[in-house]
Amino acid sequence: MTFPGRRPGEDVTALSDVDLTLASGDFVVVVGESGCGKTTLLNLMAGFSRPTSGRLLLNGEEIVGPGADRGVVFQRNALMPWLDVLANVELGLKLQGVSATERRAAAVRNLASVGLQDFHHHPVYQLSGGMQQRVGMARALTSDPEMLLMDEPLGALDALTRETSQELILDLWQASGKTVFFITHSVEEALFMATRLLVMSPRPGRLAASYDVDFSRRFLAERDARAVKSDAEFIALRERVLEHIRSGHVRDATDVGLRGGQDG
Amino acid sequence: MADSYGAPGGGGSSRGLSLATTAALFLAWWGVTAAGWVEPLFLPGPGAVLDRFLEVVEEGFGGATMVEHIWASLSRVGLAFLLAVATAVPVGVLMGMSRVARGILDPPLEFYRPIPPLAYLPLMVIWFGIGELTKIVVIYLAIFAPMALNARAGVRSVPIEQIHAAYSMGASRLQVVWHVILRGAMPEILTGMRIGLGFGWTTLVAAELIAAQAGLGAMIQQASDFLVSDVVIMGIVVIGTIAYLSDLAMRYLERVLTPWKGKV
Structure with a gap:
């Protein structure tokens, strides 16, 4: 390269x-x-x-x-600040045209797996760095790469x-x-x-x-x-x-x- | 929570100082005129200006009432602003996205941008006549450049991680533009709209130099022809107030639409 x-x-x-x-x-x-x-x-x-x-x-x-x-988790700056936590995690499936109920279910499941089940509607820019990275992981997993x-x-x-x-x-x-x-x-x-x-x-x-x-x-x-x-x-x-x-x-x-x- | 030590502009609200400054300016204006230090022809007092305002509201000046003047100016600036939003934002986004668009559009935009509207006003009259079109085109041109340049800067400011993340979630190029770049550029696009609106009000009087029946700029010019200085000052205060209110509205829009601005 x-x-x-x-x-x-x-x-x-x-x-x-x-x-x-x-x-x-x-x-x-x-x-x-x-x-x-x-x-x-x-x-x-x-x-x-x-x-x-x-x-x-x-x-x-x-x-x-x-x-x-191939799901990617970045060091920083990769969440969409105009979307709340849940919408960030759902975004991939939404872009792929998955139905609202199905993508919601996947996002909720993956947010629970990173321990953020109580933060669905928080703005991502108000989360700590560690929590933002967990949102990033849940988001990467939700597209099931x-x-x-x-x-x-x-x-x-x-x-x-x-x-x-x-x-x-x-x-x-x-x-x-x-x-x-x-x-x-x-x-x-x-x-x-x-x-x-x-x-x-x-x-x-x-x-x-x-x-x-x-x-x-x-x-x-x-x-x-x-x-x-x-x-x-x-x-x-x-x-x-x-x-x-x-x-x-x-x-x-x-x-x-x-x-x-x-x-x- | 208090601002952190050393933060630029820290130390709480500036509203009290702004109100005090406004009050002090009014007091000085009133004092100078009430004491008779200045001829009313050069500077009429606040009372005279207020009386004149109420008179124009009821009886009109120069063939139109205050409401008609305000409406004429507001619709010119408003129409030019909407036209600029509809064209300058896409042009700016295109310039941010494409090397070709940037290469083609940069020279004309940067060439006309610093030219004072009064310089090309005669040309506009030759091209578009003395009707509404010329007035709106002149205001539109003043708004267009800052709006397009800010939209362009906004596109370039979107973190590459957000764009990469969207592609890694299966987004198409169009989806990246719509779901990431346009939204990520929103803070700058709104800043451009705010600056553009200010430029629109700045250009209003120049645009209404030409054969305007009604309008705040036209009213001021007619008043100056007859040395009616209280109407001149009253027109200035009305334009300034409307421009300030529209700026407050834009700032409110910024807070509502881009609450993450400056927090990411």
Whole structure:
């Protein structure tokens, strides 16, 4: 993926040699420092931009633009302030022409699943940042996409809200069985959430390492986030990933099990 | 809740000060004229102006009563305003949406915008005659530019996340324009309408320079021909009051239609 620069010859290659296959039901987390191309990769998957070379496939079909089969949760600014909470969550189905009763039922159900059943008619701009993000998640789920793309959805939240939101997202993931592609710059968050953790290195953005991890499943089984995050194995892996990111030159990605294949 | 420290314009309502200023201006006007420091020809007192107002309400001035003058001016500004809303908002939205429209429409709009209406008034008379059409076209042109430019700015101010979110929920391009861009641009569109309405009142007297039978601007001009300064001042106060009231109405509309403005 190359972006045109200000002058010829100054083009910026944001992503290079990214070869990635997502398995259905996976919780894939991409972690890396700012400017490493994480969001570029998500925008390609969402269809907001087209690759300058290479292909992206979803269930064997080439991605040519955004669509309701890929729900997106943004870091901020993505709710419609002229609509109340319920109308925001209903909007996707309304745009798709679903009947009023059917879309209302889906929206009510998904708002309950994020704990906002008492806020149907609140203006979204009066909600806290954490609640706004929960509306964003309910909205993405209501269109019943095949996969959820989350672009640092918790990046703007305070530490405590962030932790409870992580647990909520894992619960939603378990309940819905959807494939999740989640971007963060927090290594701890990445390790806690992922079934598969991808480390990206910058300039040009490449997938530097891939880990299969099971801390999220451990949390879902035992319901004790602090115990998981303070586990010796968790801490050791966290330091190892941090070391990867800090060194910034992880060339031997194949050692750590980067699988080949097509995106999708 | 009090305004936070350092917030621009903080410190509570400014209404008390506005009322005090108005009262002080009236008092100074009354004092200066009652003391006989100024010839009534140059500055008649508030009492004389009020008497003249009541007289014009009952008997009329220059062949029309006050209600007829107000109605003539109000319908000119109102018609020009409605025409501008119907054309300038779509043009501005188009300019915000399309590179081609922006390229084509930017030069003529930016060229005529700073020209004082009095400069092109003679041309309008040659083109459109001395009837109602010229008056409405002159007011319309004054309203059009700020309204179109604000609509254009409004379109460009819609957060890209909202547009992306709508596409990811399966929206078509037309649906994005209708459900996201037009609504997101509403605060600026309303600001443009408010500024435009002000420009309309500003241009009224110039438009009524030409062969107007009735109208507040025409009334002021006839009065100035005969040095009836109390009618001149009374006309100014009436225009100012109506323009102020219409601005208050626009501000009310802004609060009702875009309650999220400045809160997102």
